[in-house]
Amino acid sequence: MEKTMFDMATQLFEGQDVRFGPIDHEKDPEIESKWTHDAEFMRLYDVAPARPMSAALLKKQYEKLEKQIEEEKNLYYFTIRAKADDRLIGKALIQWIEWTNGNAWIQLGIGSAEDRRKGYGSQALRMLIRFAFAELNLFRVSARVPEYNTAAIALFKKLGFVEEVRRRQALDRDGRRWDLIVFGLLNSDWQNQVRA
Amino acid sequence: MRNLFRGELVRLTAEEPGSRAKVEVHWQRDTEFHRLADSDPAGMESEKKLKEWFEKRNEEGFKPERYSFSVRTLDEDKLIGFFGLWLDLIHNEAWVGIGIGEREFWGKGYGTDMMKLCLQYAFTELNVYRVSLGLHAYNPRALRSYEKAGFRLEGCTRGDVAREGRRHDSLWMGILREEWIQMQNGDSK
């Protein structure tokens, strides 16, 4: 998939089975609305409280998102789509970008349980990291993961992220407290990996 | 019940936008202060702009996510610093931002007194479960002060900040309510 590191010809937005795409304001709200009704997905994806959202509300949120991207310039948002049928299967973000420090936070989710455990998340994450380092020229990216998200923890470790911070009992969910882990990956770590 | 707004060296206040803006202009000239306190690039804003910003905050009203205080010395009622608490309401966690803009007051126990009031407020009035903060690895004075206050080091994000041609780590600390309560009980002042 990745022949060489600094190859201008390598597609940043095309993976093997998935691709990054812009928001489809017509089709995406309905699909994402379904994800928000799945508490399991919501709790894996984010620390904010799970709550179902209507397609109408998501449409408005997409507009706010695009406005923020344009005005604040500290966010990149991609939809993850299956190459076979262009179906929306997830989303990927690089956010809270501090340009002068060269750091940002990444977040990614595959919305439907049937689409998970197929390697789509791994492909999308690699593409996201490559974009962050080879196009945005960031020095490092961070990701925060609740300790109960064992699949994400395994994936981040596999891709060379280091557990840097353990925020003890920072999350309250399902009647108990959990640690929140911050993973970090440096541009230099990643380059060494890819070259090896 | 304890006096939440009065410590041994300082007291907490809410300042009028005008007076707060005035000192802020003064503090912004001290880039060492800025670089210890923040990670965004140092800059200087007009007093007018700053005043408008503080006025806008007043207009927004009280938000359950944010509690801000200014700090004055008991001695001469001098406005020397501030602290703010940003709450994650769902997980019941407070993030602290704290600073002393007047450098003559560094290293004299004022910061310790401020943090004491801050944690008291957070744990006994806001009833949070944990308090968190971040600091620069190049700020050892703050690290010692926070450790004394009961914060535990929870990790380090490598090369987080770029300044003076070098990369610097950020340190992250946290204190849980039960830990703070234990400290209070063990330490009968």
Add this chain to the structure above:
Amino acid sequence: MNDIFSGKSVRLSAVDPDDFSRMFTRWSQDSEYMRLLNGNAIRLNSIAANKKWMEKELEGPSSGLYFFSIRSLADDQLIGEIVLDVSNWTSRDAFVGLSLGERENWGRGYGTDVMNVLLRFAFTEVNLRRVTLVVFEYNPRAIRSYEKAGFRHEGRYRKFLNREGRRWDMLLMGIQREEWMEQNMESHQ
């Protein structure tokens, strides 16, 4: 982790202002429904007016207001609404209010079912300490349903309402986190 949005016969779903305002306008034609739900003088509003109100509610300060549609699991019909409104974050208390729009759905256990789902959301996702509700004394069906869901009687607003030529009490009921956890979570901290 538990699926927190589904119960035995109903599930929580997002509110779509279009769908909801249509259904609610229909339900409001039933004055008994309105008088069980509302303490203020009931009125008839158009779909457009209800939609505007709904959109404003949903757009408002988002911290602490959780608005859900209730749908039957059998045929996914929109059968009611339930709202959780945090009144005090530092005390972690919220008001809950619910209504089932069609009479044929009354007395079938849907109310108790949806309340259980909502309480799970309140205690394990929003992490509240207690949930409060008020109910009119002339609504015994609802009172019974809330008792079954674990609410306890905490007080009464005497002669609060004036309707049909006489005064009625409004009851205050509440449920604590520990009480609910004990009944509903196998193992908890």
